[in-house]
Amino acid sequence: MTTFTACHTADLSAATRTELRALLDAAFGDFTDEDFEHGLGGWHVLAHDDGVLVGHGAVVRRQFLVGGRALPVGYVENVAVAASHRRRGVASEVMGELERVVVAGHGAGFLAASEEGAPLYERRWRVWRGPLSVLTVTGAQRTPDEDGGVRVLDPAGTWDVDQELVCEWRSGDVW
Incomplete structure (x- = not known):
């Protein structure tokens, strides 16, 4: 049975961070230290199956300019599901909790979607069409x-x- 928990980065144990990094490395292949750091400092949703980490997503605070106005936003990072647990609703459950955090804590949120991940967001997340x-x-x-x-x-x-x-600006991928 898959269980879902939410916690702040400060509450991630060293063992959980190591397991998280391994999950993200396996999911993304070209995952860098900078990519990992982009997902720290905020709220995490962790999915475990029989004690093994099989899914993750994080919301971190970022500063964006829209129409010349600076706004703090919730930014979703490092959403991943182990290959063995894909197409089982794990990503949808993780995103549901992340969306709750985004709306309650920030009012609105942003994310950069990979081609593979884009279908997960189509129902509730609108494409930003502007430059x-x-x-x-x-x-x-x-x-x-x-x-x-x-x-x-x-x-x-x-x-x-x-x-x-x-x-x-941030090092690594800015979006």
């Missing part, structure tokens, strides 16, 4: 390769998805 950029020391720089890959969960329907969306 995407990253804020650097020299100003906003376009990230056109990411256009169409960012999604927003906006239950109130207040976001204009055709505006430019600018994320703060």
Whole structure:
């Protein structure tokens, strides 16, 4: 039986972090230390089957600019399910809890979807259609390769998805 728990990064044991990293490495293949760090510092949803970690997702706080206005948002990171547990509803359960955290804690949320993961988000997450950029020391720089890959969960329907969306700089993948 699969069980789901939520906790803050501060409550992850060293053993759980090691198991989490192994799950993410297996799920993504080219997963880097920076990718791992992007998912730390927020809330995690962990799925265990007979004590083995089989699914994960995290919500971290990020700062975005929309229409020239700085807004803190919840950003979903490191959503993964072990190959042996895919197509069993684990990702949907993880996302359901992450969405609850996003809405209750941030009002709205964002994520960057891989091609493989995009179908999971289609029902509730809208595609951000506007241009995407990253804020650097020299100003906003376009990230056109990411256009169409960012999604927003906006239950109130207040976001204009055709505006430019600018994320703060971070090492590794900015989105």
